Amino acid sequence: MRRYCFALLLVSVLFSAPSHAQSLSADEVLEKAIVFHDPNGNWENLNTTFKVVMETPSRPKRTSIIGVDFPKQGFSLNVGQKGNSYAYEFNRGSCEITLNGSEDFSEEEAEEFQLNCERGNFMKDYYTYLYGLPMKLNNPGTHVDPKVYNRTFKDKKYVVLKVTYDAEVGTDTWYFYFDPTTYAMEVYQFYHEESKNDGEYILLTGLEEINGIKMPKTRAWYLNKGDKYLGTDTLEKI
Template sequence: MRILSILLVFLSLSGLCAQSLTSEEVLNKAIAFHDPEQKWKSFKGTFNIRMETPNAADRYSTIQMDFPKRTFTLQVRQDGDSYGYFFEGDSCSTQLNGSTSISDEDRKAYRLTCERGKMMQNYYTYLYGLPMKLKDPGSNLDQKVQTKTFKGKEYLVLKVSYDEKVGDDVWYFYFDPKTYAMEVYQFYHDESKGDGEYILLKDLEEVSNIKMPKTRAWFYNKDNKYLGTDILTLPQE
C-alpha cells in the first residue's frame, strides 16, 4: 500500500509539473523534439506524399523546398496526368504533362495558376513546418495550456489563433505530455458550430534532420467522417 501511495503522489506531482508549464515552454519543448538541431529556418529537402481519399485515385506529390535559395517545387501525378508549380524567388511557372504551353481550358481544369501554386506552397510549408511555424509572426499563442483527453489519450493542448491577414481559423495542437511530440491537430472555422476538421498523426519520418509526421489522417469534427490520409515517404536514393 505504501508503494502504491508513493506512486500516486509521484503521478500527481508529474501532472502538476506539466500544468505549471507555460504555453511558450510547451511549444519550445515540442519544437526541440521535432527540430532538435534548429534546421527548419534553413530547410532544404525533398519528400513524397501519397494522398488516399475515398472514391478517388491516389494522388502522388513530390515536394522540394530550399529556403536559402527561395525555391519551391510541387509536382503531382494522378489519373495518368502530371502537373506542377515551380517557384524561384518571385518567379513562378507551371507545367502540364511536361509542357509549359497550357490551354486556358486545361489551366482551369487543373487549376494551374500561380495563385493556386502559392496557396499550395503555403499549405505544405505550414503543415510540414509544424510546430515550428507557430513561432511565425501573426500566430497568437493562447497563454493557457489545456489538458484534454482525445481518443482515449491525455494531451497537453495549445490553442492558436491568427491575425486577420494570416488566417481566420482557430487551431488546437495536441502534444504527448512526456515526449512533447505533436500527435493531433484540429481547426475550426466557427468553433460554436463544431465545424472544421481534426488530423491524427502517426509515426515519424526524418526529413533533413526534422521529425515530420509520416501519416496524417483527416476527419470532420462534426461527425468524425473520414476524409483521407497523407503518407510521407523519402525519395529512394
C-alpha cells in the same frame, strides 16, 4: 517502513510528468514540442525533397513530390494523378507551371487542373505550414493563447495549445495536441466557427525523419461534425 517510502516514491514518479506538464506555460510547451520535432533547429534552413501520397475515398491516389530550399526561397511541387502530371516551380518569387512537362497548355486544361500561380502559392503555403509544425507557430501573425489546456481526445490525455492568427494570415481557430510526456504533436484541429463545430481534426501517427526533423508520417483527416473520414496522406523519404 521501507515499503511505505518506496510506495510514496513510486506514486511521485508516476504522477510527476502530467503535473509538471500542467505547470508549464504555453511558451514552454511550444518550446518543448519544437525541441522534440526539430532538436537541431534545421527547419529555417531546410533544403530537401520528400514525397506525399494522398488517398481519399472519392478520388484517385495523388502523389506529390515536394522540394524546398528555404535559403534560396525556392519551392517546387510535382503532382501525378490519373496519368497526368503538373508542376509548380517558385524561385525568389518567380512562378513557372508545366503540364505533362510542357509550359504550353490550353485554358481548358488550366481550368481542369487548377493551373495558376495563385493556386501554386496556396499549395506552397499549405505544405510548408503543415510540415513545418510546430515550428511555424513562432511565425509573425500567430497568437498562442497563454492558457495551457488539458484535454482528452480519443481516450488519450493531451496538453493542448489554442492558436489564432492575424486576419491576413488566417481566420480559423486551431488547437494543437501534444503528448504530455514527450511533447510530440499527435493531433491538430481547426474550426471556422467553433460554436458550430465545423472544420476538421487530423490524427498524426508515426514519424518520418527528414533532415533531422521529425515530421508526422501519416495524417488522417476527419470532419469535426460527425467524424466523417476525408482522407489520409503519407509522407515518404526520397
